Amino acid sequence: MDGGGEPQSAVVGVGEMLSATRESHGLSVADAAHALKLTQRQIEALECERFDLLPGAAFARGFLRNYARYLGIDPEPLLQALAQTDGVGAPELAPVCNAEGTMPASDGGLRPSALPIAVLAVLLLSAVVAGWYFDWFEQPRETAESAQVMETPVAPAALTPVPPAAHLAPVVIPDDAPADATALNPAAAPGSGAPAATGAAGMTGSAGMTGAPMAVAPPLVAEAPEAAAADAAPADAEPAAPPPQLVFRFTKESWVEVRDAAGEIIFARTNRAGTVQEVQGTPPFKLVVGNARSVTLEYGGKPVDLAPHTKISVARLTLE
Missing domain, CATH: 2.60.40 (Immunoglobulin-like)
Structure with a gap:
């Protein structure tokens, strides 16, 4: 009777250590369950050392290891203490011996020779499921809001320089064309067209240049192509700074x-x-x-x- 109590005392303190560490970090049972993808009942079973409430020995060891890592505790001492308890240590698989003797007729129930095979199949299935769970937990969780996508700066569109306006050829008024002040001076008001024409005719007569052709002043030359292109071309846009x-x-x-x-x-x-x-x-x-x-x-x-x-x-x- 004395030897039977030693394995149970070896694990005393595992649940208390988990609970105290979680509370010191300011975490609730719900927080730990959400982070580890477990239920709150399973977290409480670990902290209360009720390993018999967990799905099996393989799952109990896996839950304990992941919980200890989550809290920043070395899981190995806890697993060693857990292995000393009855029913929680690593399962021992024994070879199955073929039954000898006459096989009774089937009466619809499970034959005795099939029982060891069924037990072995259940143990193997538990090991496979436990391995899948731990491999899945080690993988990083992907989120739809993954902020690791780098923002690609948009290159500014190239601007085509505007070609300079063509030079306008000067207009020469022939000798027989009437001296119309309104045509020569479009900015003059319509009401003052007649006096301006009379004054222009008088000035022409006194100067003796009636027969000389009059040329319209050429328009202002458009801005040089180089200057226009320099003004039109924007400075290279600075690429957007990557997120921190x-x-x-x-x-x-x-x-x-x-x-x-x-x-x-x-x-x-x-x-x-x-x-x-x-x-x-x-x-x-x-x-x-x-x-x-x-x-x-x-x-x-x-x-x-x-x-x-x-x-x-x-x-x-x-x-x-």
Whole structure:
């Protein structure tokens, strides 16, 4: 009887550690369940050490590992303690021996020789489902609001320079044409046309230049093509500045969550040691970084110190 109580005492404190760490981070059970894609009942079962309420031993180990990583706790000591409990350790598969003797006639029930095969099939199926779940959890969640799409600056449309206006040839008035002051001076008022014509005729007679042709002054020359093209061509538009960029570098495994200005999660995953992640979006950014002492962060090309924002091993900060 004394030896039977030792495995149960080895795991005491696992649930309390998970619950205390979650509360120290200011997270609720609903927050943890949403981040880990679990139900609140499963989170409560882990914190209450009710592993018998979970789908199976493989799922219990996987849930515990992911929960510990989410909170920034090393999962290995917890898994070792979990393996010491009855019914939660790694399943042992024994080879199936063929039954000997005369096989009874089938009466519609499950034959004794088929029972070990059914048990083995259930164990294999549980292992496959557990492996699929963990592989799916490790993949980064894609969001429709992925702010990592780079904005492509629009190149300004090329403007075709306006050709200069053609020079107008001067108009020569023949000798027999009447000296019409209104035609020579279009700006003159209609009411003053007759006096202007009389004055012009008098001046011509006194000067003795009645028979000389009169030429209309040429119009102003249009602006030079080079100057017009220089004025018409706009300065090259400056390309739009790219959105601020977050660069994470991991020396140890760490879980990171990033929310943009709209409060949407644009990045959330567990990152392996030696990897680099780049995230773009609309600031301000709200960051939660697990195992923060093993993460270096750059924002807009400048380093960000996570130490002032770190409690236990999780950093929480907002970057404008």
